[in-house]
Amino acid sequence: MTLRPIRMRDQRAWREVNRRNRDWLRPWEATVPPAPPGHVAQRPTYRQMVRHLRSEAGAGRMLPFVIDYQGRLAGQLTVAGITWGSMCSAHIGYWVDEAIAGRGVMPTAVAMAVDHCFRRVGLHRVEVCIRPENGPSRRVAEKLGFREEGLRPRYLHIDGGWRDHMVYALTAEEVPEGLLDRWHRARPSASQK
Template sequence: MRDQRAWREVNRRNREWLRPWEATMPPGPPGHVVHRPTYRQMVRHLRAEAHAGRMLPFVVEYQGRLVGQLTIAGITWGSMCSAHIGYWVDEAVAGRGVIPTAVALAVDHCFRAMGLHRIEVCIRPENAPSRRVVEKLGFREEGLRPRYLHIDGAWRDHLVYALTVDEVPEEGMLARWHRVRPGAPQK
């Protein structure tokens, strides 16, 4: 809850920039009005899902300030051992390696600390910057999910990118990202 002011400020300032990519609530049954959850409702939901072991919500910080959010969700155990990652970042820091670093840290945590086998990231085909994030990290494109999520007022197609634990080098995803990121020293 202590992040509310910073989260709201970043989210408000980036509303138009994020609008084409953020999930929206589809219309409910006739006569039923669907509202976007309040910050408090969102936090309660994230906490409940985390407590149930189905989600890990994180804020993303850069130079000591909140600049985004990353959520590991849909955590499934048993024969699947998988999850998916969603994220957003402040336009003011986009392109600085903040989200690839956050995703690399999340993947390392999922594979090394949690013991998951597979991670997915689903991205709208038009979202070239987000696609570059996962491509730089070595996720492979698996295909298209037609009308997968309700975004910006309509059901939108998403490309599926995935990675399994055996596709990550022994050094880990973060070390791989530090080695291949633009400006990294070349050997």
């Protein structure tokens, strides 16, 4: 499994995985809120999305990745809202192909991204905000040892409405050995499953 920057040439594979998982992702995926009167809200095209992600990455505000699993695009992970100065913080959002969910791919990808943020980028804190109803995503954060910090009411527009989210967080001091190493040590071996 690898994390790598998203590319324009990923369009066909990204669209195929996203289309196939449309119903599975709908309850958790951010949506564009209704536009004010006189304006039209539109979902961006793939090319517009990638251009925006690259622009934000170039400005130091975002790290957009795709997840490759067994040589195929299997999801997306974005480190966003990067804030410098006295905060040095960001949040992570992600999705994965339902066909590989439950195989440890997402916790591994999140652990890799957090280690990159703490060790290479120089961030101090990383958050993951998850809808309370999203048990599998909450388990990802819990397996990795993220602290549950509370509820953010009506935090993000998802599936047609403003939805509450649980906040999970980690700071660099909490994983001095690295999150990926801790995840590998805590993960049951195949013989224990």
